[in-house]
Amino acid sequence: MLLAELEIWHTRPTVPTRRVALGHMVLPVDPAPGFGGLLIGAVIAAHLGGIDDDQIGDVHRLINEVGDGQRVVQPRLRHRFQIDRHGLAVSHHRLVGDGDEIHFDFNSIGTDLSQVLGAVYAAERLAPEHRRGVLDVLQKSARWRGPIGASFIAHLAGSQTTTLEAMADPLGWALGILGFELGSKKPSNREVTRAFRVQMREVHPDHGGADIDAAKAMSDLAEARRILSAKD
Template sequence: MLLAELEIFHSRTNAPTRRVALGYTYLPLQNGSGNGAVLLAGIIARFIPDIDEDFYDDYKKLLYQLQRGERISQPRLRHRFQEDKIGLARTVHQLQEFEGKYRFIFELNEAAAEQNILAAAYSISQFAYRERPAVVNLMHKAVKWRGEVGTDFISYLLSRHDKFVADLGHESSESWALKVLGISITNPDDDEVKKQFRKLLRSTHPDTGSDDVKVDVARRIQDLTEARRILLR
């Protein structure tokens, strides 16, 4: 089943100019689905190891500029972004569900690594401003990933709190963690985090109640533990 799709138009390897444009995009974030953000992050994780490391800082800066809706100077990563698709080659990347699991389908042809990750970045403009912080948060995590873009990447990307992707009211994983632990101050010290974690953990009893209650409690403990890890790192 198709979960998300990004169509990219780009100049060919032997073309005198380097261009990239967006085609059809299916990047859902509504109704509890963060599949669009997951696909964009997957594209970044798959192709960013192949770019020149000198481009990394400019790429991360570009993500922030697109999140804020700033005017983007051209070219970026030696490629110019445009709307015209005439004469450009086509590449399509997808996120699918197969037997209950995520599966990335990357089309590997003439598209350069820079063209793929630039298309993922420029897709940020497809989202409302309130949605962008959560999307860009995942994209920055993807920049750091090294390894196969599969099940382990998904686990790393969502960090056991995939509700964060769907709950787009959170600007970062830190804001999610603060809410989980019930901490109102922005920058709590380690002692405050540990104190609140212990307090909430003591109020959670995994060995009592029905099976449904036990499942909810187990998830609550996972969230508390992950929130503590985020704020203490």
């Protein structure tokens, strides 16, 4: 299942001119950071290590400018952003759902810098009310050092649960985990705490819960409690 997609068009590495353009984009960002925000961040994290150290600071400045809605002066980092894609090569990046798991599918044929710039410019194309919310995700991605997998997704989303259902509808998932009726109004913190304690007793090995599933079940319950207890 395709969850998010980003096409970045760019000049080929052997061509002296440097151009970046955007193609097809499917970037849902609600609820934040959304699958689109995760994909943009992953493209940055996966390619930032391949650019020169003296360019890292300008990437961070560019991300801040985009988040603040400032006009980005061209060219930037020796690349010019353009609308026309004639004569350019294309790299495809996708976030895919497989069962209840999600993973990234990168197909980069351009330079690392062109991928990073394309991802930042994709964030610039988001609606203003979403763009600022994605800024934190981009900065986290630019500071990430590690594999682009489940731990990375949890880091960006601020969640310990990275299943497809939990990422697509955190509130609905949390209601179901704690035994509340789906579609009901958000319960009070007292109701959440009471449901959390009841469910924890049921899954805990000391009360008959299965040892093999207890750790995940308790982690999910704690995450569901965090989501439902968070202030709007």
